[in-house]
Amino acid sequence: MHYSDQRSILPVIIQNPLLPTRYSSFHQINYEIHSGFTLDEETFIQKALAIIDNRLLDEKILQNMYQICGTSGCLFAPGVWSRSKLAKNKEYSGIHDLLRFQLMCLKLEIEENRFPVIHLYPTYEKSDTQAEGKLGCISCISHGSKFSIEGAFHIKLNQHNLDTTNEQIGNSIYWAGTIVHEMLHNLGHKHQINDYTDQWQINVFEKCFLYNGNYVS
Numbered sequence: 001m002h003y004s005d006q007r008s009i010l011p012v013i014i015q016n017p018l019l020p021t022r023y024s025s026f027h028q029i030n031y032e033i034h035s036g037f038t039l040d041e042e043t044f045i046q047k048a049l050a051i052i053d054n055r056l057l058d059e060k061i062l063q064n065m066y067q068i069c070g071t072s073g074c075l076f077a078p079g080v081w082s083r084s085k086l087a088k089n090k091e092y093s094g095i096h097d098l099l100r101f102q103l104m105c106l107k108l109e110i111e112e113n114r115f116p117v118i119h120l121y122p123t124y125e126k127s128d129t130q131a132e133g134k135l136g137c138i139s140c141i142s143h144g145s146k147f148s149i150e151g152a153f154h155i156k157l158n159q160h161n162l163d164t165t166n167e168q169i170g171n172s173i174y175w176a177g178t179i180v181h182e183m184l185h186n187l188g189h190k191h192q193i194n195d196y197t198d199q200w201q202i203n204v205f206e207k208c209f210l211y212n213g214n215y216v217s
């Protein structure tokens, strides 16, 4: 099942870029850019992935989200919460903690160099849809003090809207945010259809990511 996103948020970010703290070669995330993208598109996607590599697991972004959402804003695909078995884990206090648990799992996987692959596929559609993330195709499962991860990230990017001629850093950050949003769909997080308001964790997390942990709703 694919969850389609028609989104246009915060174009102001593109005018007002927020520089990432550092650029470095990939040391964390694993990804695979599947065939069908142009060379320019591939280079552009790699720039966005470098920002994800740099920011995704930064504590301050998650903290920023919880400052805004508190314990609300959770909406999951069916079965996602029960599959996580997080209800039995006393270190976590409820459904709002699922994202915290998932990011902790991903962080520990990085340390073991086992970060699940982010598969990126091209799609072409003359519409506002920018990306599509398969819903709930990766699970983080709690086993007491241990955990396991099943599946991988699967994301389609609409070439119709990938504007590789815009070389401003803000454009790369914007697309990094789009990929992160779809990664959260992959982890089972949802918002109501076409609702990109701050009512939902997934939307707020994306904005906190875009603002590098300094988002104010």
Ligand SMILES: [Zn+2]
Pocket: 004, 005, 181, 185, 191
């Ligand atoms: Zn979405």
